[in-house]
Amino acid sequence: MSNPQQLRYSKEHEWLTAAEDGVSTVGITEFAANALGDVVYVQLPDVGDTVAAGATCGELESTKSVSDLYSPVNGEVTAVNQDVSDDPSLVNTAPFEGGWLFKVRVSEEPKDLLSADEYTDFAGN
Amino acid sequence: MSPDTRRTALDAVHRALGATMTDFAGWDMPLRYGSERDEHNAVRSAAGLFDLSHMGEITLTGPGAAAALDYALVGNIGALAVGRARYTMICREDGGILDDLIVYRLGDEEFMVVANASNAQVVLDELTARAGGFDAAVRDDRDAYALLAVQGPNSPAIVKSLTDADLDGLKYYAGLPGTVAGVDALIARTGYTGEDGFELFVAPADAERLWQALTESGADAGLTPCGLSCRDTLRLEAGMPLYGNELTTGLTPYDAGLGRVVKFEKEGDFVGRMALATAAELAAVKAPRKLVGLVAEGRRVPRSGYHVVAGDAVVGEVTSGAPSPTLGKPIAMAYVDAAHAEPGATGVGVDIRGTHEPFEVVALPFYKRRK
Numbered sequence: 080m081s082n083p084q085q086l087r088y089s090k091e092h093e094w095l096t097a098a099e100d101g102v103s104t105v106g107i108t109e110f111a112a113n114a115l116g117d118v119v120y121v122q123l124p125d126v127g128d129t130v131a132a133g134a135t136c137g138e139l140e141s142t143k144s145v146s147d148l149y150s151p152v153n154g155e156v157t158a159v160n161q162d163v164s165d166d167p168s169l170v171n172t173a174p175f176e177g178g179w180l181f182k183v184r185v186s187e188e189p190k191d192l193l194s195a196d197e198y199t200d201f202a203g204n
Numbered sequence: 205m206s207p208d209t210r211r212t213a214l215d216a217v218h219r220a221l222g223a224t225m226t227d228f229a230g231w232d233m234p235l236r237y238g239s240e241r242d243e244h245n246a247v248r249s250a251a252g253l254f255d256l257s258h259m260g261e262i263t264l265t266g267p268g269a270a271a272a273l274d275y276a277l278v279g280n281i282g283a284l285a286v287g288r289a290r291y292t293m294i295c296r297e298d299g300g301i302l303d304d305l306i307v308y309r310l311g312d313e314e315f316m317v318v319a320n321a322s323n324a325q326v327v328l329d330e331l332t333a334r335a336g337g338f339d340a341a342v343r344d345d346r347d348a349y350a351l352l353a354v355q356g357p358n359s360p361a362i363v364k365s366l367t368d369a370d371l372d373g374l375k376y377y378a379g380l381p382g383t384v385a386g387v388d389a390l391i392a393r394t395g396y397t398g399e400d401g402f403e404l405f406v407a408p409a410d411a412e413r414l415w416q417a418l419t420e421s422g423a424d425a426g427l428t429p430c431g432l433s434c435r436d437t438l439r440l441e442a443g444m445p446l447y448g449n450e451l452t453t454g455l456t457p458y459d460a461g462l463g464r465v466v467k468f469e470k471e472g473d474f475v476g477r478m479a480l481a482t483a484a485e486l487a488a489v490k491a492p493r494k495l496v497g498l499v500a501e502g503r504r505v506p507r508s509g510y511h512v513v514a515g516d517a518v519v520g521e522v523t524s525g526a527p528s529p530t531l532g533k534p535i536a537m538a539y540v541d542a543a544h545a546e547p548g549a550t551g552v553g554v555d556i557r558g559t560h561e562p563f564e565v566v567a568l569p570f571y572k573r574r575k
Binding site: 113116117119120122138140142143144145171 | 224235236239240241433437503504505507526527534557
């Protein structure tokens with residue numbers, strides 16, 4: 080699997096797009112999706128919620144386990160992916176595209192976000 | 205992976221298929237090959253192929269083998285006909301369940317006991333000790349067998365295409381020796397999925413050949429390699445207990461709603477008889493908790509160890525929970541106080557990480573195949 084070069088990554092296996100008009104899109108990586116197995120339910124933050132880097136803002140249920148969803152940055156949620164709420168398998172089939180989770184107006188980025196190559200090394204894939 | 209982790213005879217096959225592997229009871233086993241939901245659905249609608257070589261086989265032989273098993277286990281093994289199998293349990297003196305087992309009678313004086321991987325050593329040690337006073341030999345056959353399972357409605361056609369054995373005459377919970385794809389096998393009509401199916405005990409050296417033959421002949425019938433992840437959701441839907449979840453040393457068969465496996469009418473004493481007689485009386489008068497099914501009204505999934513609640517009171521504990529592919533909803537098995545355990549009981553929920561989610565209490569199983 081390959082991690083798109085234009086994205087940045089957190090050590091909690093989220094990806095983040097470069098901000099457009101101050102807003103970034105967030106999802107989980109293919110590595111994380113594969114580790115989870117079939118995702119059957121996602122609980123996303125609400126639009127307007129304030130999220131903080133490294134803090135939980137939702138959860139992902141798979142057959143075997145439940146995992147917390149973390150925000151990679153500080154900011155305010157501007158949109159959530161209704162398609163993923165309706166069909167959580169998008170997280171597995173298109174983790175970097177149709178399986179995006181939420182959009183966030185970034186107020187602050189942590190300094191330890193990873194590049195694609197750094198994340199690939201980190202995740203060992 | 206720990207250096208002591210064991211690999212089955214089919215390890216190379218799993219890796220070639222790109223399986224996600226997991227440590228299970230000291231074995232490196234396939235968790236899933238692709239989507240565990242697709243694997244689950246394949247078993248319900250077509251057929252699935254499993255490597256279950258981690259299961260622990262123990263053979264008892266000799267003129268006293270039947271009597272030894274009648275003493276060691278709670279079931280009536282002496283009454284088992286040659287070629288038939290029985291679901292039974294091995295209990296402690298205090299009635300606590302050490303393991304649940306399938307016993308196959310291979311001959312008048314030959315039985316194969318199949319134990320869970322996690323308990324195989326305990327069962328072997330206990331059977332060896334308990335058979336001490338009988339004219340019977342206990343043999344550790346864990347390394348003598350690989351075990352492949354073909355499960356699902358298309359499994360009879362798939363196995364039939366590779367054997368001359370009389371599968372139509374092979375009833376559920378029966379087993380006969382034969383050859384499948386030219387491989388000597390004990391062909392058993394047993395499983396842990398709630399579907400019709402077969403378990404094929406073969407020499408490890410033959411396992412890969414049999415796997416490939418089944419894969420080829422089953423391709424048109426939708427035979428799908430299946431990992432332990434879907435095995436767990438399949439057995440959960442079928443209401444089948446899993447040792448370590450629904451069954452523990454802290455519970456008797458009566459606690460687990462499986463008192464029917466205890467056969468007091470058999471000849472002679474057996475380990476746990478006194479304690480189990482007391483447990484049977486108690487269960488008849490007042491079962492403290494019952495094993496029930498729970499079906500979620502929402503989409504969050506209950507997991508083992510979560511509290512079952514009614515109002516502010518904790519009234520039980522989830523033992524197994526998963527999203528059910530067949531029902532399309534989260535389901536769970538749980539031990540629940542008798543007052544809240546009747547199907548349709550209202551106001552019952554599960555505490556899912558701090559939120560009380562509503563659940564419907566149902567009778568087990570969640571799923572029963574049409575015959």
